[in-house]
Amino acid sequence: MKKHPLMKLVLVIALGLIVLPMAVVLLWSVTRRWPWPLLLPESYTLRTVRELLTGSASLPKLLLSSIGLALTVAVLGTIIAMMTARATELHEFRGKTLVRHGAFLPLLVPGTVFAMGIQLTLIRLGLSDTIAGVILVHLIAAVPYCITIMTDMTAAVGNKLEQQAMVLGAAPARAFFEVTLPGLLPGVLSSMSMGFILSYSQYFSTLIIGGGRVKTMALVLVPYIQSGDRALASVYSVAFVASALLVFFVFEGLLHALQKRGDRI
Amino acid sequence: MKEKTAIILLLAPFGLLMAVVAAAVGNVLVQSVGYIPAFGLTKPTLDYYLQVFTRADFLSAVWVSLRIALFSSVLSCILGVLVSMALIRCGKTRGGILYAIRAPILVPHAVVAVFIIQLLSQNGLAARVGFALGLLEDSAQFPQLLYTPGYWGTILAYLWKEIPFVAYFVLAFMGSISATLGEAAENLGASALRSFWEITLPMSIPVIARAFLIIFIFAFGGYELPLLLGATAPKALSVQTYLAYTSPDLLQRPLAMAMNAVMLLLSSLLALIFGSLVFRLNRRMGGGK
Numbered sequence: 001m002k003k004h005p006l007m008k009l010v011l012v013i014a015l016g017l018i019v020l021p022m023a024v025v026l027l028w029s030v031t032r033r034w035p036w037p038l039l040l041p042e043s044y045t046l047r048t049v050r051e052l053l054t055g056s057a058s059l060p061k062l063l064l065s066s067i068g069l070a071l072t073v074a075v076l077g078t079i080i081a082m083m084t085a086r087a088t089e090l091h092e093f094r095g096k097t098l099v100r101h102g103a104f105l106p107l108l109v110p111g112t113v114f115a116m117g118i119q120l121t122l123i124r125l126g127l128s129d130t131i132a133g134v135i136l137v138h139l140i141a142a143v144p145y146c147i148t149i150m151t152d153m154t155a156a157v158g159n160k161l162e163q164q165a166m167v168l169g170a171a172p173a174r175a176f177f178e179v180t181l182p183g184l185l186p187g188v189l190s191s192m193s194m195g196f197i198l199s200y201s202q203y204f205s206t207l208i209i210g211g212g213r214v215k216t217m218a219l220v221l222v223p224y225i226q227s228g229d230r231a232l233a234s235v236y237s238v239a240f241v242a243s244a245l246l247v248f249f250v251f252e253g254l255l256h257a258l259q260k261r262g263d264r265i
Numbered sequence: 266m267k268e269k270t271a272i273i274l275l276l277a278p279f280g281l282l283m284a285v286v287a288a289a290v291g292n293v294l295v296q297s298v299g300y301i302p303a304f305g306l307t308k309p310t311l312d313y314y315l316q317v318f319t320r321a322d323f324l325s326a327v328w329v330s331l332r333i334a335l336f337s338s339v340l341s342c343i344l345g346v347l348v349s350m351a352l353i354r355c356g357k358t359r360g361g362i363l364y365a366i367r368a369p370i371l372v373p374h375a376v377v378a379v380f381i382i383q384l385l386s387q388n389g390l391a392a393r394v395g396f397a398l399g400l401l402e403d404s405a406q407f408p409q410l411l412y413t414p415g416y417w418g419t420i421l422a423y424l425w426k427e428i429p430f431v432a433y434f435v436l437a438f439m440g441s442i443s444a445t446l447g448e449a450a451e452n453l454g455a456s457a458l459r460s461f462w463e464i465t466l467p468m469s470i471p472v473i474a475r476a477f478l479i480i481f482i483f484a485f486g487g488y489e490l491p492l493l494l495g496a497t498a499p500k501a502l503s504v505q506t507y508l509a510y511t512s513p514d515l516l517q518r519p520l521a522m523a524m525n526a527v528m529l530l531l532s533s534l535l536a537l538i539f540g541s542l543v544f545r546l547n548r549r550m551g552g553g554k
Contacts (some may be wrong), residue, residue, distance in 0.1 A: 004457065010351040015365055018429065021380035022368075024390055028383055036388045036404055037396040080278040087275035091268060099276065106286050107479065108536050110486020112503040113525045116510050117289030120296075120303070136285065143282055201373030204488045204503075218489075221375050225493050230383065237376040244371050 022241070028234035048235040063243055066200060066216040069131065071247075073138045074195035078188055080139070081146035085154040103147040106140050114140065115205045122209060129211035137205040142195040149194060153187025185258055193251040200244055217243070293529065297522035304515045313523040323524060325499035326506075327531070333416050333501065334485035337423035342477050344424070345431020346439070346469075350461060352432065353440050363436075369429040377422045378493040385410050385418060411494050416501070418494035423487070427480045434476045435469060442468045474543040481539075482532050502528055 028034070032045035052059055088099050106114075115137060119128060127133035157180060165175040181188075203218040210219070217240045224233040298309045317323050348366065352358055369377075384390050392407035401407055411418040443465045450460040491501030500508070506528065509521035 004354055007351040007354040010347055011355055011357065011362065014348050014351070014428075014432075015362065017425070018365055018369055021384055021425070024383050025376075025379055037393050039390075039393055039397060080282065083275040084279040087272050087279075091272050091275075093269075093272050099279070102283060103279070105283070108482060108533055109286060109290060110482065110503065110528055110532060112486055112488050112507060113293060113529050114286065114289045116507070116521065116525055117291075117293040118285060120292055121285075121288050140282055140286060143279070147279075197371055201375075203373075203375060204507075218373055218375050221373075221379075222489065222493070225375065225378055225382070230379075233379050234383075237379045240376055241372055244373070245368070248371055 025234045025237050028230055029238045031231050031234075045231075048231045051232060052235045052239060059239065062215060062217060062220060063239070065214070066218075067243060067247060069134065069138070069214070069216065070196045070199040072135055073142055073199035074192040076135070077139055077142040077146045077195035078150070078191040080143055081150040081191055082154070082184065082188070084147050085150040089151060089154040090159045100151070103144055103151075105144075107144050111141060111202075112204055115208045119208060128209060129213045131210075131214050134206055134210045134214045137209050138199040138202055141202060141205065142198040145194045145198065146191040149187055149191040150184075153184055153191075157183040186255055189251050189255045189258070193248055196247055196251070197244065200247075290529065293522050293525045296519055297526040299519040301518060304518065306519065313519045314526075316520060317523045317527065322499060322505060326502045326504075327527070329414070329416060329491070329495075329499050330485050330502035330528075331531075333419055333423070333487075333491065334481045336420045337427060337484040338477050338481040340420075341424055341427035341431050341480055342473055344428045345476070346435060346466070346473060348428060348432035349436050349439050350443075350465075352436060353443050354457075358436060358440050363433075366429050367433055369426050370433065372426065374422070374426065374487070374489045375493065377426055378490055380425065381418050381422045381494055382411065385421065387411075412496055414496045414499060416491065416495050419490045419501075422490045422494060423480070423484050427484075430480070431473070431476045435472050438472045439465055439469045471543055471547055474539070474546075478536060478539055482536065485532055485535075486528065 027041060029048055030044050030046065031041040032043040032047070034041040084099070084103065087093075088096055118137065122128040122133045122136075127136065159180065161183070162175045162180045165179045166172060170178070200216075201218060202216070203222060206214060206216050206219055210216075212219075217236070221233065221236045221240060224236055297313060298311060299306050299313055300309050352363070352366065357363060382389065386392075387407045387409065388404045389407075392401060392404050395401040395407060396404070408417075410421065443461075446468065447460045447465045450464050451457060455463070486503055487501070488503045488507070492504050495501055495504070499505075502524070506521050506524040509517045509524065512518075512521075
């Protein structure tokens with residue numbers, strides 16, 4: 001296939017537009033003064049970094065609770081998706097197509113509508129202002145995507161090998177965990193990283209269902225943006241994106257390690 | 266019989282989540298007709314819907330949200346497909362560059378708002394570059410993209426996040442079409458442009474359409490970006506609705522729910538129209554599923 005110089009230009013522009021704002025936010029995060037019309041800051045400071053590390057919202061605690069919450073959603077969402085996909089892809093039953101299409105329905109309900117609609121129910125169930133309630137509403141946002149990934153994966157892996165293992169005398173649980181699950185792992189990892197990102201970047205649902213008790217990065221960042229403190233908004237943005245990238249690359253790394261091992265066998 | 270039990274057990278957690286979604290939708294509908302016993306409201310009425318439709322701020326909010334959703338989704342799809350083709354043509358469908366293209370998918374919306382403020386506000390980097398090049402004499406000459414009723418800042422923020430999303434979402438499918446049928450057309454003498462325009466693009470419409478719908482519904486109901494980058498009036502639908510929802514005046518609650526119901530209706534309607542359009546298009550092209 002011929003390379004087209006115009007196509008190369010498109011890629012260069014796209015990459016530039018992706019990297020530029022990230023570089024600017026990095027610069028802003030250590031800026032003391034950056035008056036108009038200077039192209040670079042006039043003076044730098046580490047006040048923002050100190051505030052990030054020791055300020056009112058303690059970063060380690062904040063990161064731990066945000067990442068912990070998002071990982072919980074990722075794991076639960078992937079397990080639910082794996083079970084749903086197993087039912088629709090490996091079993092025959094009436095209403096199968098209904099389940100397959102139904103999985104997309106939550107995407108048609110805007111997140112704000114869902115959160116305002118469910119709040120009263122969660123208050124009654126005692127789940128409002130709790131981490132369990134927040135996990136539940138984040139799951140609704142994540143599961144449709146996890147199901148899409150796990151459905152494709154389950155259909156591709158099938159259950160022939162698992163059945164062979166059972167014919168050879170393996171217990172069903174052992175056949176699943178030792179034969180099918182390793183085959184599903186690439187899908188499991190991408191479903192988990194999808195679930196993680198969706199939960200990690202939620203704002204509205206955490207605000208309304210968490211009621212201020214459940215603190216996440218998004219919840220801490222937004223007030224800084226509203227107050228117009230660009231340096232502090234930037235330093236929290238950097239921490240937010242860096243931690244998301246870190247977790248994402250851990251998932252990617254695991255995926256690569258798995259694929260390499262798979263190639264060798 | 267044993268299989269039936271297995272299926273029920275496997276689907277139980279999914280069913281529970283769907284029940285939660287159904288409960289939320291049910292609550293919205295019930296409260297929107299003014300039935301909220303906790304507030305002493307027990308007489309169902311359609312008054313709130315009538316009120317909603319006669320409010321100028323609500324109607325302009327519907328317009329604002331539709332406009333944001335339409336511009337964001339159409340432009341992201343066009344530009345996303347362009348980036349995807351560029352990746353395919355340059356043979357960069359995996360590895361380093363692809364990670365960079367995927368990065369915006371991982372960046373939370375609130376952070377994108379920070380990006381847009383730093384680059385495109387009237388004293389942002391773009392205006393400074395304009396000044397340095399002698400294009401502007403004063404920061405006030407830079408177009409007001411933020412906090413204005415045009416909602417261009419919000420739309421640009423969605424574009425920053427969603428163009429890469431579309432590029433990544435359609436990449437695998439477009440790549441395989443382009444490598445097989447597109448390549449065949451080119452071997453038979455079609456130009457690269459023609460093989461894209463007449464083979465790869467039409468075949469990829471269903472995937473692009475799915476990306477379009479996801480972005481449209483998301484941008485239509487999105488909250489943070491119009492809140493952080495938009496005007497105080499008119500507000501986006503979700504922002505306007507939440508304002509009514511949190512009002513100390515309890516009679517605003519059913520009003521907020523009527524707004525939510527209209528929002529739900531609009532997004533389902535759009536999805537339905539859109540879904541049937543894609544379905545018909547697919548059938549006309551002789552596509553299997």
